[in-house]
Amino acid sequence: MRGALTGFLAGLLFGIGLLIAQMTDPARVLAFLDLAGAWNPALALVMGGGIAVALPAFAYAKRRRRTLLGEPIELPSATQIDTRLLGGAAIFGLGWGLAGIYPGPALVLAGRLAPGALLFVLMLALGSLLANRFTARAG
Amino acid sequence: MSIILDPIALEDCLAGGLVIGMATAALLLLNGRVAGISGIFFRLLGRGWQGWQAGFILGLLAAGAGAALLGVKPPPALAATPPWLLALAGLLVGFGTKLGNGCTSGHGVCGMARLSPRSGAAVLCFMGIAMLTVFLVRHVL
Numbered sequence: 001m002r003g004a005l006t007g008f009l010a011g012l013l014f015g016i017g018l019l020i021a022q023m024t025d026p027a028r029v030l031a032f033l034d035l036a037g038a039w040n041p042a043l044a045l046v047m048g049g050g051i052a053v054a055l056p057a058f059a060y061a062k063r064r065r066r067t068l069l070g071e072p073i074e075l076p077s078a079t080q081i082d083t084r085l086l087g088g089a090a091i092f093g094l095g096w097g098l099a100g101i102y103p104g105p106a107l108v109l110a111g112r113l114a115p116g117a118l119l120f121v122l123m124l125a126l127g128s129l130l131a132n133r134f135t136a137r138a139g
Numbered sequence: 140m141s142i143i144l145d146p147i148a149l150e151d152c153l154a155g156g157l158v159i160g161m162a163t164a165a166l167l168l169l170n171g172r173v174a175g176i177s178g179i180f181f182r183l184l185g186r187g188w189q190g191w192q193a194g195f196i197l198g199l200l201a202a203g204a205g206a207a208l209l210g211v212k213p214p215p216a217l218a219a220t221p222p223w224l225l226a227l228a229g230l231l232v233g234f235g236t237k238l239g240n241g242c243t244s245g246h247g248v249c250g251m252a253r254l255s256p257r258s259g260a261a262v263l264c265f266m267g268i269a270m271l272t273v274f275l276v277r278h279v280l
Contacts, residue, residue, distance in 0.1 A: 001190065003170055003189070003190050003191040003194070004190030004191055004193060004194035005194060006165070006166070006169040006170055006191070006194070007166065007170055007172075007190065007191030007192065007193075007194030007195040007198065008194035008195065008197055008198040008201070009165065009194075009198060010162045010163075010165045010166035010169070010170070010174065010195055010198060011162070011194060011195035011196060011197060011198020011199045011201075011202075012198035012199070012201050012202050013158060013161060013162035013165060013198070014158075014159055014162035014163070014174060014176075014195075014198065014199060014202075014244075015198060015199040015200075015201070015202020015203060016158055016162075016202050017155045017156070017157075017158030017159035017160075017161075017162055018155065018159065018202070019155070019202060019203075019206050019211070020151055020154050020155035020158055021151055021152045021154070021155020021156060021159070022148075022151060022152075022155070022214075023155065024203075024214060025214035025216060025217075026214060026216040026217055026220065027214065027215075027216035028148075028214075030216075030273055031143070033269050033270050033272075033273040034270075034273045034274070034277055035270055035273075035274065036274050036277070036278050037141075037277060037278070038141050038142075038143050039141065039142050039143065040142075040143045040145070040148065041142065041144070042145070042148045042149050042151070042152040043152060045149060045152040045153045045156055046152045046153075046155055046156040046159065047156065047243070047247050047248060047251070048153075048156060049152070049153045049154075049155070049156020049157045049159070049160060050156045050157070050159040050160040050163060050247075050248040050252075051160065051248055051251045051252045052156075052157070052160060053156075053157055053159075053160025053161055053163070053164055054160045054163040054164055054167070054248055054249065054252035055252045055254075056164075057160075057163070057164035057167050057168055057252070058167065058249070058252045058253045058254075060168070061167050061168065061171075062253075066171070067167075067168055067169055067170065067171040068168055068169060069169050069170075071169070071170055071171040072171055073167070073171035074171055074172060074173075075173060075253065076173060076240075076250075076253075076255070078240065078257060079255070079256070079257050080257065081256065081257050081260045084238055084239070085239050085240065085257065085260065085261055085264075086239070086260065086261070086264050087238060087239070088234075088235045088236065088237070088238030088239020088240065088261075089235065089239040089246070089260075089261040089262075089264035089265040089268070090235070090264055090265065090268045091231050091234055091235030091238065091239070092231070092232055092235030092236050092239055092242060092265045092268075093235070093264065093265035093266065093267065093268030093269040093271075093272065094231050094235070094268055094269070094272050095227070095228040095229070095230070095231025095232035095233075095234075095235060096228070096232060096243075096265065096269040096272075097268065097269035097270065097271070097272025097273045097276070098224060098227065098228040098231070098272060098276070099220055099224055099225055099228035099229075100216070101217075101225070101228060101229075101232070102232060102242055102243050103176045103177040103180060103232065103236060103242045103243075103244070104176045104199065104242070104243065104244055106229070106232075107176065107180065107196060107199040107200060107203070108199050108200070108202050108203035108206075109203055109213065109214075109217060110200060110203065111199065111200030111201060111202060111203025111204040111205075111207075112203040112204055112206060112207035112213060113204075113207075114203075114213050114217055114218075115218075116217045116218060116220055116222070116225050117217065119222055119225050119226055119229065120225045120226075120228065120229035120232075121229065122229070123225070123226045123227075123228075123229030123230045123233060124177075124180070124229045124230075124232055124233035125180075125181075125184055125233060126229075126230060126233060127229065127230040127231065127232065127233020127234035127235075127236075127237065128177075128181045128184065128233045128234065128236070128237035129184070130230070130233075130234055131233070131234045131235075131237035131238045132237065134234075134238070135238065
């Protein structure tokens, strides 16, 4: 229960961060991705700012086994750079570039019941289920 | 190419980025988990998800609901995007992030902050393809 509460607060804070940075606005995201147009580099600051704060937190977490609340710390263990990783990232990049929307902002916008975001999130779920079938077949 | 340096936009983005970093640090230091949004969301679609995962996604939804209640207008660009394009983009983003194990939050913020070469490669790849896609759609097609 405590885990669900802290998880909720972290998600809420994350969503507020996306709203402050206006990453929920596809026009702003596409302006960052459009190097040949009127390029707005502001989005790099969102990622840079996030990394700057998260970096010391990860450095600290790597040296600990349990969190401040006593929960086990579980960091991703995969290290290989393979075609599955790069192929997946490329397909994600294609979808991101087409509409300027990615999962975090899509969920924030779905929270206000914006019809376009609800459709996007529904297809996001469908896409992941298709990927499950694809990887099961590819072995 | 022209570069737009709007000081207000830069401040918003830096402030928002710092808040995103704090949220990521909070989930890591309190729950011991990585704030990869696509991964957390996909876990909720199957069995065996945990409370913190449902809580995190509910928090994201609550942020949007709160913004609407406070009178923040939805972005006009979203309503202006045709449904077929949103559906196609959503499908590709869902397929790609599931296959590549992460999106902008998981690889872009958490992976980079962990100094993971795997995430660095993913970020270069999705960022490069996204920029190429926008270039083709806006300046070639």
